[in-house]
């Protein structure tokens with residue numbers, strides 16, 4: 001399949017911008033791109049961008065698709081006084097009520113949200129403790145229908161007892177063995193967080209992960225519960241405790257990294273895992289501020305995720321900056337080079353997971369391309385493209401008009417192509433009603 005995008009403002013976040021350019025997509029890769037009119041490519045379908053902005057698709061480094069059916073949920077009681085009580089009063093009730101049908105529909109709704117936000121690849125962290133076996137395949141089915149690339153895992157935890165724990169490990173192993181598809185589906189070993197994992201559980205998860213060569217996807221020091229629990233039960237802080245089980249190394253996603261000591265930050269730098277920052281979720285849960293500039297200064301890789309709090313990576317990126325300004329009292333903190341380092345790491349993660357270079361408009365890179373419904377009101381160049389995306393997202397709510405994933409149009413002129421969106425949303429609303437009735 002070949003597509004030629006013409007009459008486009010073409011750019012990426014890493015030095016490319018043509019005020020009037022074209023992109024030729026061949027199979028799952030960009031074949032060529034450049035300024036000026038498109039070459040004549042026999043057999044190719046032409047997409048006229050009409051002067052709109054065209055960039056690579058975005059990547060979400062930490063998602064919870066299962067949270068998609070929580071929108072508007074009525075809760076008899078919601079008066080949490082701690083992060084743990086937020087989990088107990090909302091998320092641990094919701095995930096326990098999910099059956100495989102609910103998992104599938106949450107996957108569809110979550111995937112559609114990502115597609116409509118220009119995200120073409122995501123790293124999901126899933127929990128459905130009464131429907132564990134096969135749950136990752138239900139997410140895969142939903143993501144395949146919508147047409148996104150995804151890295152999946154099941155969150156192993158002790159909160160439901162030994163049999164649920166063992167089923168969780170087994171689901172990660174099953175999916176890693178049977179579910180991976182080069183270029184489209186990859187896997188991690190999912191772990192909830194240190195404070196719900198015993199040494200025995202971490203040992204079992206480690207044995208399974210090492211046999212399959214899987215990195216870990218784990219919440220790290222999100223609330224105060226994590227370091228307090230690690231100190232009380234194990235005599236060390238969270239990062240040092242998880243390090244005893246080899247969790248912090250390259251290939252692992254260490255989500256949040258808020259309640260960390262200076263020594264732990266040094267520790268993470270030495271191990272090589274990627275910290276994933278989720279500023280909007282952190283603000284919503286009132287768990288504190290991750291020391292992102294300090295982590296970057298130590299050479300820690302930091303990526304950006306949404307933690308299930310929407311799927312709009314552009315607003316997430318702008319919020320990362322706003323939170324850094326607010327927390328530090330310094331209106332120059334998290335400047336463009338640092339924010340770009342986060343977005344670059346998202347693409348690096350996707351490249352490692354899916355085996356395709358991502359994030360640039362250049363030959364050989366993934367044919368994951370977004371035509372944004374955005375004609376800039378002010379001049380653009382390579383250095384200001386990030387500002388256009390960030391402030392376009394906050395002031396005009398810029399959204400994709402067309403999205404191609406691996407060279408296939410999955411969203412075209414405002415219409416989802418892989419499934420009947422209206423019918424899918426109606427079915428999901430029915431599944432949500434059933435789900436809420438079980439809580």
Ligand SMILES: [Zn+2]
Pocket residue numbers: 062064125219255307308
């Ligand atoms: Zn999370």
